[in-house]
Amino acid sequence: xxxxxxxxxxxxxxxxxxxxxxxxxxxxxxxxxxxxxxxxxxxxxxxxxxxxxxxxxxxxxxxxxxxxxxxxxxxxxxxxxxxxxxxxxxxxxxxxxxxxxxxxxxxxxxxxxxxxxxxxxxxxxxxxxxxxxxxxxxxxxxxxxxxxxxxxxxxxxxxxxxxxxxxxxxxxxxxxxxxxxxxxxxxxxxxxxxxxxxxxxxxxxxxxxxxxxxxxxxxxxxxxxxxxxxxxxxxxxxxxxxxxxxxxxxxxxxxxxxxxxxxxxxxxxxxxxxxxxxxxxxxxxxxxxxxxxxxxxxxxxxxxxxxxxxxxxxxxxxxxxxxxxxxxxxxxxxxxxxxxxxxxxxxxxxxxxxxxxxxxxxxxxxxxxx
Amino acid sequence: xxxxxxxxxxxxxxxxxxxxxxxxxxxxxxxxxxxxxxxxxxxxxxxxxxxxxxxxxxxxxxxxxxxxxxxxxxxxxxxxxxxxxxxxxxxxxxxxxxxxxxxxxxxxxxxxxxxxxxxxxxxxxxxxxxxxxxxxxxxxxxxxxxxxxxxxxxxxxxxxxxxxxxxxxxxxxxxxxxxxxxxxxxxxxxxxxxxxxxxxxxxxxxxxxxxxxxxxxxxxxxxxxxxxxxxxxxxxxxxxxxxxxxxxxxxxxxxxxxxxx
Numbered sequence: 001x002x003x004x005x006x007x008x009x010x011x012x013x014x015x016x017x018x019x020x021x022x023x024x025x026x027x028x029x030x031x032x033x034x035x036x037x038x039x040x041x042x043x044x045x046x047x048x049x050x051x052x053x054x055x056x057x058x059x060x061x062x063x064x065x066x067x068x069x070x071x072x073x074x075x076x077x078x079x080x081x082x083x084x085x086x087x088x089x090x091x092x093x094x095x096x097x098x099x100x101x102x103x104x105x106x107x108x109x110x111x112x113x114x115x116x117x118x119x120x121x122x123x124x125x126x127x128x129x130x131x132x133x134x135x136x137x138x139x140x141x142x143x144x145x146x147x148x149x150x151x152x153x154x155x156x157x158x159x160x161x162x163x164x165x166x167x168x169x170x171x172x173x174x175x176x177x178x179x180x181x182x183x184x185x186x187x188x189x190x191x192x193x194x195x196x197x198x199x200x201x202x203x204x205x206x207x208x209x210x211x212x213x214x215x216x217x218x219x220x221x222x223x224x225x226x227x228x229x230x231x232x233x234x235x236x237x238x239x240x241x242x243x244x245x246x247x248x249x250x251x252x253x254x255x256x257x258x259x260x261x262x263x264x265x266x267x268x269x270x271x272x273x274x275x276x277x278x279x280x281x282x283x284x285x286x287x288x289x290x291x292x293x294x295x296x297x298x299x300x301x302x303x304x305x306x307x308x309x310x311x312x313x314x315x316x317x318x319x320x321x322x323x324x325x326x327x328x329x330x331x332x333x334x335x336x337x338x339x340x341x342x343x344x345x346x347x348x349x350x351x352x353x354x355x356x357x358x359x360x361x362x363x364x365x366x367x368x369x370x
Numbered sequence: 371x372x373x374x375x376x377x378x379x380x381x382x383x384x385x386x387x388x389x390x391x392x393x394x395x396x397x398x399x400x401x402x403x404x405x406x407x408x409x410x411x412x413x414x415x416x417x418x419x420x421x422x423x424x425x426x427x428x429x430x431x432x433x434x435x436x437x438x439x440x441x442x443x444x445x446x447x448x449x450x451x452x453x454x455x456x457x458x459x460x461x462x463x464x465x466x467x468x469x470x471x472x473x474x475x476x477x478x479x480x481x482x483x484x485x486x487x488x489x490x491x492x493x494x495x496x497x498x499x500x501x502x503x504x505x506x507x508x509x510x511x512x513x514x515x516x517x518x519x520x521x522x523x524x525x526x527x528x529x530x531x532x533x534x535x536x537x538x539x540x541x542x543x544x545x546x547x548x549x550x551x552x553x554x555x556x557x558x559x560x561x562x563x564x565x566x567x568x569x570x571x572x573x574x575x576x577x578x579x580x581x582x583x584x585x586x587x588x589x590x591x592x593x594x595x596x597x598x599x600x601x602x603x604x605x606x607x608x609x610x611x612x613x614x615x616x617x618x619x620x621x622x623x624x625x626x627x628x629x630x631x
Contacts, residue, residue, distance in 0.1 A: 013491065014491075015492065070425050070440035071440065072438070072440070073425070073438070073440035073441070096454065097502065115500045116500060116501065116502065117499050117500050117501065117502035117503075118499060118500060119498075119499035119500075119502075121401040121402070121438055121439065122401055122402055122625070122626070125496065125498060125499070126499075127496075129497065130496055130497035130498075133497050134493070134494065134497065140491075143485075143500065143501070144501065145501040145502070145503065145504065145505035145506045145509075146424055146454060146458075146501065146502050146503045146506060147424075147454070147455070147458035147503065147505075147506035147510075148505075148506070150453075150454040150455040150458065151455055151458075153455070154453075154455040166462060166509060166510060166548065166549065166550050167458075167505055167506050167509040167510065168505060168509065169509060169535070169547045169548045169549050170532070170535040170538050170543075170544065170547035170548075170549060171505055171509075171532045171533060171534060171535050172485075172531050172532040172533070173501060173505060173533070176491065182548075191548075192548060193547065193548030194548065222442070222445060222451065223425045223426045223427050223440065223445060223451050223453075223454075224426065224451070224453050225425055225426060225440075225453065225454050226453065226454050226455070228453060229453070229455065278440075278441070280442060280445075285437065285438070285441075287437060339442055342433060342434055342441065342442040342443050342446065343442040343445075343446055343447070344431065344433065344446050344447050348433065348434070353434050353623070354622075354623050
């Protein structure tokens, strides 16, 4: 008998065979997560290594891997590209949202999906992801809402086997999620259905922060989303940071310090690491780039190969992305100004947010091509 | 210089949606027209509302139209930003008055699909974004308002996947399933405003936009729409002043209120 009691009907709905259920176990096995955390070096040591080393050491084929930040806000996309460069394969992706798996699936990097949301809001429906699922390049292992997945990560951070939720009830998501079960609230005298969500423990998480010290204490500016919970839950934690600061900086001003060093395995100095997404306080999105992504590279069948040649093969790091695809230092200055004006850290009167939307007739993805 | 063109269907939706908001409320906003409506409400009749977003961002100072629900405009000079889990938590706990959601498909009980179109889970025409916050809001919201376009493919008898529960199979089936929250209170489309009959929980015409007859509304619907007793009200249109605010201040770039060509 397996360790976990997955509902047979749900497994059948997802077409998950008995022989595949081991793929599910690690996500909710709190005992192996606890053991993994216990076995880490708990001392405050200098954990700084390069991005290449961190990916090679901590991201293993078949790992349950997270998409962090908020799709394209404070998301370590530069690290995802490095995973693709190192040709690590077979990852299960989980995240709320989990938008970046779309292009990772085409090249075998991701092969399994725990789905909460995949898309880029008003930029358009992701046809590439739709094809990826239909043509079997990724297998959906579970269906979630943003809130319930976030609650699963939070349960892990809170050190609980699981939580009771009032979401998902009555929906079809229950038929396609082997990890959650409808249970009765044990304290109500009348029937009070709830959904039990077990604590979720990804194998590896990469979290992009504004500042980290060498030990892994991290400061995040702007929305944390799920990242404080993921840092506590994941068995392996890689921090990528715009800046490395002295430990005294964290002690003298601990405002916005949200990840403690003991959870962290590796610290990577990775300025501009959220590109081609945005980074609160530092750089705005390349909006035309995302429009090109959803309207062309992910839209037209086969065009994602072109994106791969440009971004993964044609660029070795974020500096290549900036210089070759985004408009160089002029674009970086423009992107900094836009985000700081929108945050009202800079004067916004006189700052022009308008831009020419990307079209096929104007295929340059960078925002300066007005 | 004032553009004297009447409201286009998207502008009408944004206006009607904004009118659902009362001043002083805490309003949960998603991407697209809900964002437009929230900001328009704040700039017109409801200057004291607080906007909250699923990223955890909340209570921003009014600024530019957000390009994304995760963008800086959603947490501009916010005193506090929550984590995603707490953002939904406060909705459960009774701290959110109104929530707005879109839909790809909707049925007569206000159940919503944002998962897939045409077929089933493994063999479909288009796979969509999945739930995101849709199921959470539908499950927990005190007052849920759905917004989108209307045609028989969207307003359909059987949606291809129940992402979010409205009134499930009608009657008291929503409550029996264990859901808190009031369920959908209104659906706002390019044709009119719909509510849900209190006993059967079936979608019912509340008002129709100028020029839209009940026959036309029915033609745009794949199930039988209930009609209210008596004459069907005509949805009030935005004033010239409000339209100007919408076009010049709320969405000057026309990102959300420009009709696709």
